[in-house]
Amino acid sequence: MKVPIIMTPGPTSVRENVRLSRAEKTTNPDLDMDFYDFYKKTTEKIGKFLKTKNEVRILSGEGILGLEAACASLTEKGDRVLVIENGIFGEGFADFVKMYGGEPFFFRGNKKCSINIEELERFLDSDSEFKYATVVHCDTPSGMLNNVGAICKLLKKKGIMTVVDSVSAMGGEELKVDEWDIDIVIGGSQKCISAPPGLTIVSISDDAFSAMKNRKTPIASFYCNLLVWEDYYNKKWFPYTPPISDIVALRKAVENILEEKDIIARHDKIASATRAAVVLGGLEIYIEDGFSNTVTVIKVPHGMNDDKILSYMKENYNVMIAGAFDYLKGKVLRIGHMGENAYVDKVSYTLFALQRTLEHYGFEFKRDMVKVFLEKV
Template sequence: MKNKLLMTPGPTYVSEEVRMAMSKPITNPDFDIDFYDYYRETCNKIKKMLHTENDVLILAGEGILGLEAACASLIEQDDKVLCIDNGIFGKGFGDFAKLYGGDVTFFSSDYTREIDVEKLESFLQENHDYKVATLVHCETPSGITNPIDKICPILDKYGIISIVDAVSSMGGEPLEVDKWKIDIVLGGSQKCISAPPGLTLLGISDRAWNKIMNRNKPVPSFYCNLSLWKNWYEDKWFPYTQSISDIYGLNEAVDRMLRDDSIVDRHRRLARGVRTALLEAGLELYPDSGFSNTVTTIMVPSSVDCKTILDDMANDYNIIISGAFDYLKDKVIRIGHMGENCYEEKLYITLKAIDSVLRKRNVTLKCKLHNKFVEVV
């Protein structure tokens, strides 16, 4: 199988250093006492990345595990849950809350822009009897980043426990967990962190722990039961055998991020360059505002179809970008500029290929995408 340039919004390219770390000899993580220290060391590095003193866990499962585990562990039958929704993933959070008995109210916003904080605050002034609220930092399908720095402090003011899906933002957008009063934040190894898929990173506040550990009824799950992790280090016991090689890779990937002081600025600068090039060429972005630093979502021109663009990119240029799903299926294409994908040369190559594909399919462009990108970054 030929190596492809992977420019999707996750999974992303994995560096050779991370691949080599994963090749280290494994031990038995259940009985090797040294591994408990290694796991804790990795969690402490993630804490630095998230700017938090809260507990951090690494769960053996893709980011959806963290989302479901948070809902399973925090939500009890008939708990009132506020689902803050301005996209596919935001709305989907409500399904997980319902699955575990939550009485869900949707605060739904315009799907083409970030959450309107003033409207949310006005809503909460009259309706704040919620135990938990769910929200998404970066809506990956639409390429919108929500202002959780403003939303979570409002939720905190009303004593509402926040669960934030930061899977596509963690490492590529500013994320100040303690300063912004986030109770549970969850990420995935395969996005901006650029480790292989398969791990959830999850931070938990004291308030969230208190709710989890003082439930009226046990968590109706084992694998999604966060209470089993409360004293993992003191007891030297994991609820299940850890994915040790993946954690070796994650440790190296987080090290690489912590060494890069410019990582968030680089994501912001190159994302702006991609958007500017696309707009200057006459293409249309899906969002009206709230543009993500990690993924750009582009409306498919009327003279070509989504599948043709994706096929041409893969077959002619060996580059994988993505479409979307749900209400955006076949309407948009997406470029992932996150983690190891977020470098000028990779985006130049990708935009040059998109430029060629669109021109071949008789899409009129006002400038060359790749040249404009270099000009503005």
């Protein structure tokens, strides 16, 4: 099988030292007491780049597991939950809330703009009786970045706990969990962290643990029950056998992040240059503000077919980028410049392949995207 250059917004490329660490000889993670120390130290390393002293857990399942687990663990029948949404994944939180008996109430923002903090504050002034609120840090389908720092601080002042989906931002965008008063934040191994797919990262505050312990009814799940993880280290007991090879690889990927001088600056530089190349080249970015540093989402030129564009790029240039789904299906193309994808050589070649592909289908560029990108980066 010919493996393409993966420039999708997750899964991303995996560095060789991460791949090799996944192949290391492993022990029985349930019975070997040394692994409990390895797991704990790995979570502490993750806490460093999340800038948190909160408890961190690594769950066996893709990032969606963390989103559902947060809602399952906090929600009881009749709980009012605020769903802050300005994109596909933001709205999706409501399904988990309803699944566990809660009542979702929406604060809906413009789907092409980041959440307006002043409008949210006015909304909360009229109604703030919510157990917790959900918000997406980076909405991957649209490339939207929300100011979760301002949002979560505002919610905390109102006595509302927060659940943040940072799956597509964690490791590529600034994230200050403690300073921003985030109760639960969820990440995924396969995005900016650039480890193999299959793991969820969850940071859990004392307030969130307290809410779980003071429920009137049991959490209606085992696998999605974050509370069962609370005292795993002292008890030397995992709720289920951890995928040890994946966790060893994740540890190496996290160490790669911590060893880099300023990974956020790298993402910012690459993203800014990418957007400049796209716009000056004559294409349109889908959103109007709140541009993410991990994914750029481009409108499909009028009269063109996204499937044909994606297939032509892969077949002729061996580059894979992504389309989208839901209300954005067929309308946009997505370049993932996150983690191991966010390097000059990879992004410049991706822009070259995209430009040649669109020219093949008749689009006339105003400027060469690669030249602009290299000038700006």
